[in-house]
Amino acid sequence: MTEQTARDLLTYLVTTFLNNGFSDVGTFLLPEYGTQSQYEQVNNNYQYRDSSTALQELIANRGTRPKEALRRLVTAAQQYFNLAAAIPKAYAGAIAGFDSTARPRIDPTIRLLGRDQETVTNVSAVLENSQVRQMQRLLGILGERIGEEDDSFLNDLDDL
Amino acid sequence: MTVQTLKNKFNRLVRELNNNRRLDMGFSTVVEAGYEALVLAQVMKEYSRIYGPATKVAPPARRTFLNQKPGQFRTDKAFEVTFQKGRSFYFAADIELFGLYCTVDKRPHGMLFEADIVVIPVENLVEVLTTFRGYPAPQHLDAVYECKFGKYNKGQLRELLGLRRHLTALNGGDVATRHPDPAALHQFACKNARPSIPIKMVRPSLRKFFDEETANLYDLQQLALF
Numbered sequence: 001m002t003e004q005t006a007r008d009l010l011t012y013l014v015t016t017f018l019n020n021g022f023s024d025v026g027t028f029l030l031p032e033y034g035t036q037s038q039y040e041q042v043n044n045n046y047q048y049r050d051s052s053t054a055l056q057e058l059i060a061n062r063g064t065r066p067k068e069a070l071r072r073l074v075t076a077a078q079q080y081f082n083l084a085a086a087i088p089k090a091y092a093g094a095i096a097g098f099d100s101t102a103r104p105r106i107d108p109t110i111r112l113l114g115r116d117q118e119t120v121t122n123v124s125a126v127l128e129n130s131q132v133r134q135m136q137r138l139l140g141i142l143g144e145r146i147g148e149e150d151d152s153f154l155n156d157l158d159d160l
Numbered sequence: 161m162t163v164q165t166l167k168n169k170f171n172r173l174v175r176e177l178n179n180n181r182r183l184d185m186g187f188s189t190v191v192e193a194g195y196e197a198l199v200l201a202q203v204m205k206e207y208s209r210i211y212g213p214a215t216k217v218a219p220p221a222r223r224t225f226l227n228q229k230p231g232q233f234r235t236d237k238a239f240e241v242t243f244q245k246g247r248s249f250y251f252a253a254d255i256e257l258f259g260l261y262c263t264v265d266k267r268p269h270g271m272l273f274e275a276d277i278v279v280i281p282v283e284n285l286v287e288v289l290t291t292f293r294g295y296p297a298p299q300h301l302d303a304v305y306e307c308k309f310g311k312y313n314k315g316q317l318r319e320l321l322g323l324r325r326h327l328t329a330l331n332g333g334d335v336a337t338r339h340p341d342p343a344a345l346h347q348f349a350c351k352n353a354r355p356s357i358p359i360k361m362v363r364p365s366l367r368k369f370f371d372e373e374t375a376n377l378y379d380l381q382q383l384a385l386f
Binding site for chain 1: 161162163165166167169170171173174175176177178184186187188189190191193194195197198201202204205208213214215216217218219222223224226227228229237239241309310311312313314364365366367386
């Protein structure tokens with residue numbers, strides 16, 4: 001991917017995430033503390049960065065290192081969508097341990113009761129739908145091909 | 161494909177993800193709801209670590225326990241689980257809670273705060289449903305969890321501190337380093353809160369949230385569960 005394309009895509013993706021309710025992707029750009037003890041050693045110095053700020057900072061960095069900034073964005077977005085898509089199976093797996101003693105059996109599908117107290121939405125289906133899989137695939141190709149020197153990766157996106 | 165075609169493709173995908181006809185909420189809100197379900201199941205597993213394997217489980221009769229609109233506790237939207245050591249609890253989501261004053265007055269009074277997941281000992285059921293009209297008060301709670309899959313902002317610390325103030329008073333000020341306590345929920349014992357209600361912030365992975373002394377003083381714990 002050329003630096004010009006990386007710069008262009010970075011600006012576009014950040015703006016689209018921010019303007020369409022996906023600023024949560026920015027959370028996965030924030031420092032992560034892998035263990036509880038590491039986290040507990042962090043002092044609160046009020047240098048908070050929220051999800052949106054973390055995304056906006058990427059645009060600020062696009063001038064000098066656009067490919068590195070795009071790689072960080074794509075990695076964060078992959079984490080967000082991969083984890084979201086994995087929720088239904090993780091829930092079904094966690095609840096399965098209780099099923100042998102359950103009467104009636106536990107429904108492994110996640111459902112959400114609407115504000116009207118009648119509409120029930122299949123959350124599992126929303127998180128596993130084809131658009132999520134397409135997004136994962138698109139981000140996967142971008143992530144793999146950022147390091148290339150040209151824009152030939154665009155040819156591999158034709159069938160998406 | 162050109163860069164512009166890729167942008168159009170991405171734009172269409174983002175709009176389709178948000179275009180759930182049955183929900184007046186975006187994709188990210190659906191993700192947060194799904195994550196609540198997963199955390200509730202993980203909390204039940206943590207209770208079985210402490211109280212032994214589940215011996216009897218009654219799933220929600222309505223086949224769902226997640227609520228787009230938080231409100232009253234209802235048994236048909238909760239898991240009832242009995243554990244081997246003899247304790248039984250209800251596990252419910254999106255419940256509004258009465259505050260500390262109710263522990264003094266013994267009647268429903270004052271404002272309500274929402275909690276993502278609450279755990280209620282079965283022996284408190286009748287009082288919650290009758291005197292308190294389905295809105296549990298601190299004396300009815302065994303544990304409270306806030307779930308954040310993706311959202312992260314400074315206000316979340318204030319949100320959690322507000323929930324702590326709403327539910328408990330503080331006794332003393334022990335900010336000493338906590339050593340893992342296997343008998344406590346997620347190995348983090350409540351030392352200062354009265355009543356002694358654990359309040360946990362749960363995320364898929366830990367993020368810088370509050371300093372150790374603040375967490376210890378207010379008996380707050382951030383957990384990574386997935």
